[in-house]
Amino acid sequence: MTNKPGIHTKKQWEQIEVLGLLDARKIIDAFEPEKLLNGHTKPNRYVKGLAKPPIKFFINRKDSPVRNICEDFTTREEAIKMFDKLLWDSWHACDAMEEQARDWFEARKKEYLKGNNIDLICDCRRFRGNYEHIGLQYSNHPHDCHGYTLKKYIEFIAKESNK
Numbered sequence: 001m002t003n004k005p006g007i008h009t010k011k012q013w014e015q016i017e018v019l020g021l022l023d024a025r026k027i028i029d030a031f032e033p034e035k036l037l038n039g040h041t042k043p044n045r046y047v048k049g050l051a052k053p054p055i056k057f058f059i060n061r062k063d064s065p066v067r068n069i070c071e072d073f074t075t076r077e078e079a080i081k082m083f084d085k086l087l088w089d090s091w092h093a094c095d096a097m098e099e100q101a102r103d104w105f106e107a108r109k110k111e112y113l114k115g116n117n118i119d120l121i122c123d124c125r126r127f128r129g130n131y132e133h134i135g136l137q138y139s140n141h142p143h144d145c146h147g148y149t150l151k152k153y154i155e156f157i158a159k160e161s162n163k
């Protein structure tokens with residue numbers, strides 16, 4: 001049996017990814033043959049995206065303005081839901097976001113609009129359990145994280161500013 005190049009499932013990564021502590025983007029697309037001028041074909045292993053490595057943020061550290069503050073008084077699952085409500089229904093809807101958090105989002109928005117890849121890394125899980133859309137399964141790890149609220153919000157304000 002031979003492994004034909006070019007039939008690997010391509011991994012689809014979004015511009016903003018929410019990662020567990022030990023997750024990493026894997027950006028290697030396996031062997032793609034390259035036609036040389038002399039007619040030979042040479043396997044060419046290239047790594048996509050390395051010219052622009054993702055900018056990493058540890059979103060749940062003590063000094064992060066967007067850490068999940070709800071974690072201090074309830075369970076992990078509840079805290080993630082509460083944070084989502086807090087951000088959309090209070091910070092956003094009532095224009096009640098603290099300056100540090102606002103600055104953080106503004107900076108991420110600019111990076112996002114410039115086309116940077118952004119990794120939001122959270123210590124609430126070691127690995128994330130929702131790689132299904134890219135063909136990997138870690139179903140025994142949690143699917144949720146307050147990072148998805150951050151990702152959605154960055155994408156939202158970026159879209160708003162483009163209007």
Ligand SMILES: [Zn+2]
Pocket residue numbers: 060122123124125144145146147
């Ligand atoms: Zn998290």
